[in-house]
Amino acid sequence: MSDGSMTIGAAVAPTGTMRRTLPAHGSRRTHAAYALVTPAAALMLVMLLGPLAGVIALSFTDYQLGAPHISWIGLANYQDLFADKVFWTALRNTLTYVVIVVPGAVIAGLAIALLIQSGTSLRSLYRTIYFLPVMATLIAMAVVWEFMLHPQFGLVNGLLRSAGLPAFAWLQDRSTALYALCAIGIWQAVGFNMVLFLAGLVSIPKQLYEAAEIDGASSGWARFRLVTWPMLGPVTTFVVVISGIRSFQVFDTVHVLTKGGPSKSTEVLIHTMYTEGFEFFRSGYAAAITVVFLVFVLALTLIKSRLADRGVHYT
Amino acid sequence: MSNAHPVPFRAILRHVLLIAGAALMLAPFIWMISTASKPQTEIFSSELHLIPHRFALAENLREAFAKANLLRFLLNGVIVTVSIFVLQVMVALPAAYALAKLRFLGRETLFALVLFGILIPPQATAIPVFLLLHKIGLLDSYAALVLPFTISVFGIFLMRQFFKTVPDDLVDAARMDGISEFGIVWRVMLPAAIPAVTAFGIFSVVAHWNDYFWPLIVLNSEHLRTPPLAVAHFRNNEAGTSYGPLMAAAMVIIAPLVIAFLFAQRRFIEGITLTGIK
Numbered sequence: 095m096s097d098g099s100m101t102i103g104a105a106v107a108p109t110g111t112m113r114r115t116l117p118a119h120g121s122r123r124t125h126a127a128y129a130l131v132t133p134a135a136a137l138m139l140v141m142l143l144g145p146l147a148g149v150i151a152l153s154f155t156d157y158q159l160g161a162p163h164i165s166w167i168g169l170a171n172y173q174d175l176f177a178d179k180v181f182w183t184a185l186r187n188t189l190t191y192v193v194i195v196v197p198g199a200v201i202a203g204l205a206i207a208l209l210i211q212s213g214t215s216l217r218s219l220y221r222t223i224y225f226l227p228v229m230a231t232l233i234a235m236a237v238v239w240e241f242m243l244h245p246q247f248g249l250v251n252g253l254l255r256s257a258g259l260p261a262f263a264w265l266q267d268r269s270t271a272l273y274a275l276c277a278i279g280i281w282q283a284v285g286f287n288m289v290l291f292l293a294g295l296v297s298i299p300k301q302l303y304e305a306a307e308i309d310g311a312s313s314g315w316a317r318f319r320l321v322t323w324p325m326l327g328p329v330t331t332f333v334v335v336i337s338g339i340r341s342f343q344v345f346d347t348v349h350v351l352t353k354g355g356p357s358k359s360t361e362v363l364i365h366t367m368y369t370e371g372f373e374f375f376r377s378g379y380a381a382a383i384t385v386v387f388l389v390f391v392l393a394l395t396l397i398k399s400r401l402a403d404r405g406v407h408y409t
Numbered sequence: 410m411s412n413a414h415p416v417p418f419r420a421i422l423r424h425v426l427l428i429a430g431a432a433l434m435l436a437p438f439i440w441m442i443s444t445a446s447k448p449q450t451e452i453f454s455s456e457l458h459l460i461p462h463r464f465a466l467a468e469n470l471r472e473a474f475a476k477a478n479l480l481r482f483l484l485n486g487v488i489v490t491v492s493i494f495v496l497q498v499m500v501a502l503p504a505a506y507a508l509a510k511l512r513f514l515g516r517e518t519l520f521a522l523v524l525f526g527i528l529i530p531p532q533a534t535a536i537p538v539f540l541l542l543h544k545i546g547l548l549d550s551y552a553a554l555v556l557p558f559t560i561s562v563f564g565i566f567l568m569r570q571f572f573k574t575v576p577d578d579l580v581d582a583a584r585m586d587g588i589s590e591f592g593i594v595w596r597v598m599l600p601a602a603i604p605a606v607t608a609f610g611i612f613s614v615v616a617h618w619n620d621y622f623w624p625l626i627v628l629n630s631e632h633l634r635t636p637p638l639a640v641a642h643f644r645n646n647e648a649g650t651s652y653g654p655l656m657a658a659a660m661v662i663i664a665p666l667v668i669a670f671l672f673a674q675r676r677f678i679e680g681i682t683l684t685g686i687k
Binding site for chain 2: 126130134145225237240241246346372384395
């Protein structure tokens with residue numbers, strides 16, 4: 095390397111050898127560094143960090159889009175929010191959604207990954223099929239699901255009827271609508287989790303299974319319990335938190351299929367935020383909902399980093 | 410558990426379970442194609458059949474394209490996703506290079522902010538960004554769809570991690586050749602980072618092609634609609650009456666990504682699971 099640099103630029107040679115000590119060269123590069131990061135830093139400030147601070151600040155104001163005044167009203171938005179039945183319904187529905195979709199999509203994703211990995215044939219075909227829902231535009235597929243769940247002409251009720259079972263008006267019935275949305279959520283998330291688990295499974299050293307077998311873990315279940323499950327620990331934590339954060343953000347299917355109904359049975363946090371902020375333009379109030387949402391999402395993230403730290407110790 | 414043929418039994422059980430699951434996964438796609446191929450009378454019959462008695466796919470597609478300007482909406486999708494990706498790369502790559510290879514005051518702070526930024530869900534900043542776009546009169550435009558996403562902190566993080574693995578010798582050699590720091594980003598780092606940029610590109614295009622929340626908030630005009638908005642409007646206008654064309658429209662909207670995915674699944678899976686790092 096030194097040969098090349100010598101011949102290429104004799105003039106640069108001294109800078110090349112004692113670069114660190116030459117301030118002129120260093121400062122030119124520092125200028126370049128600032129020029130390179132400026133667009134990103136400016137945009138980050140305007141589109142990300144500023145708005146984040148803004149949403150927190152807005153939540154303490156009575157701002158409404160188009161209103162001439164804006165005034166600081168302290169915690170009034172939060173007091174209104176916590177006194178509002180719709181907010182508690184939305185929070186309860188969101189948590190129900192998360193509590194159903196996360197275990198559903200994580201367990202199914204793990205089971206499929208284990209099944210695919212347990213043999214060698216058709217691996218990539220299965221992987222492709224299970225991943226397909228992740229790729230397909232959710233809004234388009236939500237519309238398809240709506241027709242599948244159609245009370246009279248839908249596939250689901252058609253199959254139920256032909257099996258002699260009672261049919262439901264899935265999305266129109268307040269006792270089933272949220273669960274129907276959960277099913278769509280699980281259907282869409284399974285493939286994503288499967289791929290993460292597959293990556294985790296591939297990275298488990300084969301010797302561990304051999305060692306477990308020598309120690310008498312002969313059944314598939316014993317090998318899973320003694321090797322696979324502990325080794326997948328970090329991946330599992332990760333998948334659970336990612337699924338949790340994504341489920342918390344549920345909006346698309348709700349907005350296009352139920353609009354939070356029937357009678358608020360599928361109202362979820364982000365949908366309430368959307369309605370208040372972008373239909374009624376009560377920006378301050380919607381900002382308070384956003385802050386509540388943020389608290390939950392950041393709590394999940396914190397849990398992840400805490401658990402991830404713990405995971406590192408035993409591997 | 411018979412010991413005589415443990416392998417075939419297990420293999421068969423594996424396929425039985427996986428095929429059953431695959432049928433569940435594929436059911437909406439099959440039902441979509443089936444319904445899009447049926448004439449109205451067959452759709453509104455309580456008798457369940459997958460294969461239409463009379464194929465009407467062409468009719469339904471024609472009606473879908475007549476009722477909604479689908480080509481325009483697909484074109485909007487392409488314009489928006491490509492603009493976002495190109496701008497993201499133009500903003501993120503120089504910053505990622507500086508964070509990975511240059512020393513400057515504030516580097517650690519900036520990188521910490523990037524890591525923090527990754528944690529912020531897109532819905533959290535929606536209201537202030539909306540108000541900002543309202544203030545500068547950019548709502549209901551391509552700019553409203555593109556601008557907020559030109560900064561991808563995740564892209565910066567990803568590329569910075571990749572650039573860290575590029576040997577310093579390569580950068581030094583380029584400096585010896587008299588290439589400026591700016592030139593190094595595009596002529597040395599970008600070519601070295603093509604695999605990472607591709608993965609990020611797939612991640613970005615898929616995310617924004619499928620995004621519903623943001624276009625829903627900032628758009629009013631029909632001619633700017635992105636594919637997901639187009640399907641939602643089609644559904645609101647036509648639901649309950651013409652499921653055939655609706656399913657045909659859904660097919661058209663998901664087709665570009667699904668076909669691309671089937672041709673390059675490994676790359677797509679790689680790209681999409683990048684979100685896993687987030």
